[in-house]
Amino acid sequence: MRRVYAAGVGMTKIDRHYDKGFQELVHIAVKNLVDDVKMFSPEAIVVGNMMSSSLYQQDSLAALVADAAGLRGRGGFKVEAACGSGGHAVAAGYALIASGLYDQVLVVGVEKMSDYPTATTTSALAQAADFEHEAIYGVSFAALNALVMRLYMHRYEARREDLALWPVRMHEYGSQNPYAQLRNRITVEDVLKSAVIADPIRLMDSSPIGDGAAAVLLVSEDVARKVSDTPIQIVGVGMGSDGLDLTSREDLLNPMSVRIAAEKAYKMAGVEPMHIDVAEIHDAFTITALLSIEGLGFAKLGESWRFIKDGRFASGDKPSINLSGGLKARGHPVGATGVYQVAEIVMQLRGDFPGVKVGKAEYGLAMNTGGVATLTSVIILKR
Amino acid sequence: MSPARVWRERGARYRLEGSKCKKCNKVFYPPKPACPYCGSLDVEKVELPKRGKIVSYAIEHTVPEGYRHLAPIIVALVELENGVKVLAPITDAKPDEVYIGMEVEAVLRRIWEESSEGLIVYGIKFIPIKE
Ligand SMILES: [Zn+2]
Secondary structure (H helix, E strand, C coil): CEEEEEEEECCCCCCCCCCCCCHHHHHHHHHHHHCCCCCCCCCCCEEEECCCHHHCCCCHHHHHHHHHCCCCCCEEEEECCCCHHHHHHHHHHHHHHHHHCEEEEEEEEEEECCCCCHHHHHHHHHHHHCCCCCCHHHCCHHHHHHHHHHHHHHHHCCHHHHHHHHHHHHHHHCCCCCCCCCCCCCCCCHHHCCCEEEEEHHHHCCCCEEEEEEEEEEEEECCHHHHCCCCEEEEEEEEEECCCCCCCCCCCCCHHHHHHHHHHHHHHHCCCCCCCEEEECCCCCCHHHHHHHHCCCCCCCCHHHHHHHHHCCCCCCCCECCCCCCCHHHCCHHHHHHHHHHHHHHHHHHCCCCCCCCCCCEEEEEEECCCCCCCCEEEECCC | CCCHHHCCCHHHHHHHHEEEEECCCCCCCCCCCCCCCHHHHHHEECCCCCEEEEEEEEEECCCCCCCCCHHCCCEEEEEEECEEEEEEEEEECCCHHHHHHEEEEEEEEEEEECCCCCCCEEEEEECCCCC
């Protein structure tokens, strides 16, 4: 297999972009990417997206992206893994280059979620769960996570206020990230007093509904230096799955898909969790952050909430986690999120991330999941 | 939703049918054509016990379209007497009455309707066992 590099990145600020459709969002991200590289001539397109069909009545997304990016004629496809679509799109783009098929591939993640009332978007998001046996009962995605959160607090004796520390930290980081959707600081009290979505999950435990697009240009080692002065190598890629339904899973608090994806990525990169300097992980809800941290091996099962209480994983620690503000504050345009994460890690490793910086870092990790840790990808990058 | 789909899925939702693996003997819900634990492709349908205990639950206030008249929905993961877990709503109980470990029993209820003249879907809900 050939080495693969991320040669350039571009993002849009995540927001309720009522004035912009898919094409405009993609266009802004790609323009920022073009400014980031010396040469832009992708031969193929991979699009990460979840709900273009259910909310935007649009398939054939690669053709839409091609026109928005001035690339008519280039082939490509959409990758769907629910809220984990973006990370999986990067994995697919990686494979196209590692295999020798192409030298330059444009990976775009795009999602529009804000055009509809919350109940409609909630229904579309619930399609990440087992429709026949869970969503059919009117069970939302937040409710599934809330059920897991209650089990976590019950088994590990974590208090509700302990779990409020994560969103507070995410808003602190988000306030310094110009691309973040939520840029206000909040307190533990704010979290505990916010509206109940699905008890015990409150509004401020949840990532916001927003629109966004992010782009990463992946290239082979043959052209990496022609495209960028600071290409960042992708050294590990892993994917894993768990049951679509929650009922037949072995243990809801031991996320199999995360463990399997991480194991493969760490092994491929030749590193262990302790070598990671900076990480962007999936925290669609507070509970998702805890399970992600534990699944990635940064803490043992049931320990992450104590670590967070002790100030671990914050800026200055190793690893520093979600300096972007995470899904919680940076925002979570579901199918685009994984591409944002990879773009942020690339910028952190280059040292030009516009928000809270990690400082000198060698290894970065991006972990993105769809469903309740149903489909997970882990991507490890090296400066 | 199509009538054919609702009809096809009736076993799991009307009778609480799961699957049993003929190789490792594990029983699971929902029914699947392959064993999620050992990968065997040889499984059979079995009817599951109707009683169990709540493992965890959530009180859903932000409810998807079509279910708003049911809000708040109590969503529970129930462990049946044979250890198999089922996820379904709790009914005939107030949110503050529900607790982890509560004993419940499966009943058949109307769960969704397309419109006043459209399809009506039935499925499992759990009610508290009062003894
Ligand atoms: Zn088996």
